[in-house]
Amino acid sequence: MKLSDKLEFGHEDRRLIYEYIESHGAVTPKELERTLRVDPSGLKHHIAILKRDDLIEVADDKLLVSIEAGAEEEFTDEGVDYIIRPARQEDLTGLVGAIRQVSEEKTYIVGESVADVIDHEEVLLRHNELESRMFFVACVNREVVGWVHLSAPELEKLGHTAELTVGVIDEYRGHGIGSHLLHRGLEWAKENGFEKIYNSVPSTNTDAIQFLESHDWEIEATRAKHYKLGTTYIDEVMMAVRL
Structure with missing residues (x-):
């Protein structure tokens, strides 16, 4: 449903x-x-x-x-204990900070726009006739260190698709957090009837492209010189995975 x-x-x-x-x-x-x-x-x-x-x-x-999103999960990797759970309203400040930190490091344009929207609206979850928006967060000692976000317009012809962003702050990379977040987000999307999940990143963000490709995402298209950062034009890499 x-x-x-x-x-x-x-x-x-x-x-x-x-x-x-x-x-x-x-x-x-x-x-x-x-x-x-x-x-x-x-x-x-x-x-x-x-x-x-x-x-x-x-x-x-x-x-x-209320959006059915499952329970809290606990993980340990090389001495790092973290949990992954549905985001709560009180996570907003920490979540915005984490997204902006990752966006600044890796030029994550879509992620940066997500942070701007939720910071402006001061609301994490959306569930209305126009939009559905869901977040899961990864936390270490109650601090948000990573996220996965899904956003879907409630339009009939696009109702099978959702946009996803995912990221982990630099200090906690290499512990499987990103993979677990991605899995949790895609699992939720599949359970809620979505068939195709997509994301777009600048071509300079090779880490993000390789990460998604390692999880069976495919490059669908490249838009030449789509982003302009300062005086430099950068291609947009459009990626997707089917559930």
Whole structure:
């Protein structure tokens, strides 16, 4: 079942509640009552229905969008202990920092734009009629050191595809973190009905190209001089994998 298939609310107030939670990341019931023009007597009922239908969940007394993403996984490699789990709203600052660090090191144009968007919106997960957005993070001692991100427009003709970005900060490369993140992201994509995952990187980012090729991604096309960094034109390498 695709994510969009679940967005059946049955009541306009219920839709308003969901959309407010979805656009603000995490909110309290009191904030909903104070902000929305929803019948207070029906608010608890609508929240209960949204929870029952697995559209929202409760964490630390706040309501947030619920996207089935699996549990936390633990890994150890050469003395480095790390976990991979679905991202939470409180990861936003650390996640933006990790993405920007990797983007600066490797000229990761798409990753940099992802960081800009979530930093501006201050919301990690999206799940509405226009867009689905999911993040998994790798953490060492509760600090975000890597991520995998999937974004998909809710358009019928593109509904089988999703864009993916993945990265690990330099200090923690070489411990299998990137591979585990990539596997987790693709596993989630397949479970949610996506058939093709794609990514684009500058041709100068040879590490990213080799990493994806080692995981069975293929180069579909190259757009000549697509990026301009300062005074230098760089090709864009368009890559994809079918699930």
